[in-house]
Amino acid sequence: EDQVTQSPEALRLQEGESSSLNCSYTVSGLRGLFWYRQDPGKGPEFLFTLYSAGEEKEKERLKATLTKKESFLHITAPKPEDSATYLCAVQERISGGYNKLIFGAGTRLAVHP
Amino acid sequence: GAVVSQHPSRVICKSGTSVKIECRSLDFQATTMFWYRQFPKQSLMLMATSNEGSKATYEQGVEKDKFLINHASLTLSTLTVTSAHPEDSSFYICSAPMSGRLQETQYFGPGTRLLVL
Numbered sequence A: 001e002d003q004v005t006q007s008p009e010a011l012r013l014q015e016g017e018s019s020s021l022n023c024s025y026t027v028s029g030l031r032g033l034f035w036y037r038q039d040p041g042k043g044p045e046f047l048f049t050l051y052s053a054g055e056e057k058e059k060e061r062l063k064a065t066l067t068k069k070e071s072f073l074h075i076t077a078p079k080p081e082d083s084a085t086y087l088c089a090v091q092e093r094i095s096g097g098y099n100k101l102i103f104g105a106g107t108r109l110a111v112h113p
Numbered sequence B: 001g002a003v004v005s006q007h008p009s010r011v012i013c014k015s016g017t018s019v020k021i022e023c024r025s026l027d028f029q030a031t032t033m034f035w036y037r038q039f040p041k042q043s044l045m046l047m048a049t050s051n052e053g054s055k056a057t058y059e060q061g062v063e064k065d066k067f068l069i070n071h072a073s074l075t076l077s078t079l080t081v082t083s084a085h086p087e088d089s090s091f092y093i094c095s096a097p098m099s100g101r102l103q104e105t106q107y108f109g110p111g112t113r114l115l116v117l
Helices: none
Strands: A003-007 A010-014 A019-026 A030-038 A045-050 A056-059 A062-066 A070-075 A084-092 A101-103 A107-112 B004-007 B010-013 B019-025 B032-038 B045-051 B067-073 B076-081 B090-099 B104-108 B112-116
Touching: A003 A084, A003 A101, A010 A019, A019 A030, A019 A084, A030 A070, A030 B104, A045 A056, A045 A062, A045 B104, A070 A084, A101 B045, B004 B090, B010 B019, B019 B032, B019 B090, B019 B112, B032 B067, B032 B076, B045 B067, B045 B076, B076 B090
Parallel strands: A010 A107, B010 B112
Antiparallel strands: A003 A019, A019 A070, A030 A045, A030 A084, A056 A062, A062 A070, A084 A101, A084 A107, B004 B019, B019 B076, B032 B045, B032 B090, B067 B076, B090 B104, B090 B112
């Protein structure tokens, strides 16, 4: 059964204190791994898609990396506005069509000034 | 800017009534859309896959007669919660995949907060 596990469940950082969020996954054939940011009361905002082990993508203070078993979301010198829940989701490789995403429980990040 | 919209953003209704939620893809066509439900402090749970021109595919445990899905056009899917009860109160979110030359991305709508009294 496909599984996505995110850790830690919650993370509190001081402004400027870099850290990493983890997403470990079990899927028979990975089509893509997605990272989203979700603010309270809003829909998830797309951040990155990673497709193969060794791939890295960056956006401002965020960098996502992928291995065969896990993905990391690195946050460099975070600011209070980076506070949100970060969601990881995997998409299994199945022939034809669009495939559903399986989400992890998320990591709630709080960055304090 | 937003690529997927939802309407309404929040709705309060009485128990026993039906509520319709619209999900629209903006500036792109979506033959498939997805409907999720999210309870407080929990992650997104897929309810069903909406398919343009054919029946929706429901996840295990989701009642298809209670959550009616209609994919009326290539840019519109609707979710109707029939005979809503307080336990149906939740945050409902839709998504639509958009394929580019190099990748496929699923974009989410802003969500609809449903409160059933």
